[in-house]
Amino acid sequence: xxxxxxxxxxxxxxxxxxxxxxxxxxxxxxxxxxxxxxxxxxxxxxxxxxxxxxxxxxxxxxxxxxxxxxxxxxxxxxxxxxxxxxxxxxxxxxxxxxxxxxxxxxxxxxxxxxx
Numbered sequence: 553x554x555x556x557x558x559x560x561x562x563x564x565x566x567x568x569x570x571x572x573x574x575x576x577x578x579x580x581x582x583x584x585x586x587x588x589x590x591x592x593x594x595x596x597x598x599x600x601x602x603x604x605x606x607x608x609x610x611x612x613x614x615x616x617x618x619x620x621x622x623x624x625x626x627x628x629x630x631x632x633x634x635x636x637x638x639x640x641x642x643x644x645x646x647x648x649x650x651x652x653x654x655x656x657x658x659x660x661x662x663x664x665x666x667x
Contacts, residue, residue, distance in 0.1 A: 553578045554656045556647040561661030564637055568665070572632040574647030574658060582625040584651055588632045590643035590663075597646070601632060614640075637665045 560572040572588065587602035601611045601621040609621055620633040630647065642665050647658040 554649070554651075556649065556656055556658035558645065558647050558658040558661040561645060561663045563664045563666065565667050566638060566665055568637050569633070569635045570637065570663060572634070572645055572661060572663075574630045574632075576628045576630070576647075576649065579649070579651070581628040584649050586623055586630040587648040588621060588630070589646045589648055590641075591646070591660075592640075592643040595643075600645070602648075603630065634663070637663075639665050641665050 555577045557575045558572060560570060562570060564570055574586070583605050585602055585604045588600040589597050590600050591597040599612055600615055601609065601619055603609050603621045603623050611619065618634065618636045621630065623630045634641065642663060644660040644662050646660045649656050
C-alpha cells in the first residue's frame with residue numbers, strides 16, 4: 553500500500569524559506585517520478601515541480617529560481633526547498649506519484665506566507 557507523508561509546512565514571512573519533505577512507503581521509490589503540487593483556496597491543484605528517476609526536473613514558471621526539488625532514494629524521500637516565498641505561494645502542498653494508472657497523494661501540508 554502506497555503511502556506518502558508530507559511534513560515541513562508552516563507560517564513564514566514573505567522572503568522567508570521552508571523545506572518540505574515527503575516520505576514514501578509501500579512502494580518502489582527510485583524508478584518513479586515524484587512531484588509536488590499545490591492548491592490555493594478557490595483554485596485548481598497545480599504542478600509545482602517534479603523529479604524523475606534520472607533526476608530530470610520540471611518546475612512551474614512561477615517558482616523557477618526560487619524552489620528546488622530533490623530526492624534521496626536511499627531514504628525514499630523527496631524534498632522541496634522553497635526560498636524567497638511570496639504571499640501567492642500560500643497553499644496546501646501535496647506530494648504525488650503516479651504508477652500503474654493510479655495517482656497517489658499525500659494528505660497535504662499547509663504553507664502560509666504572510667506578514
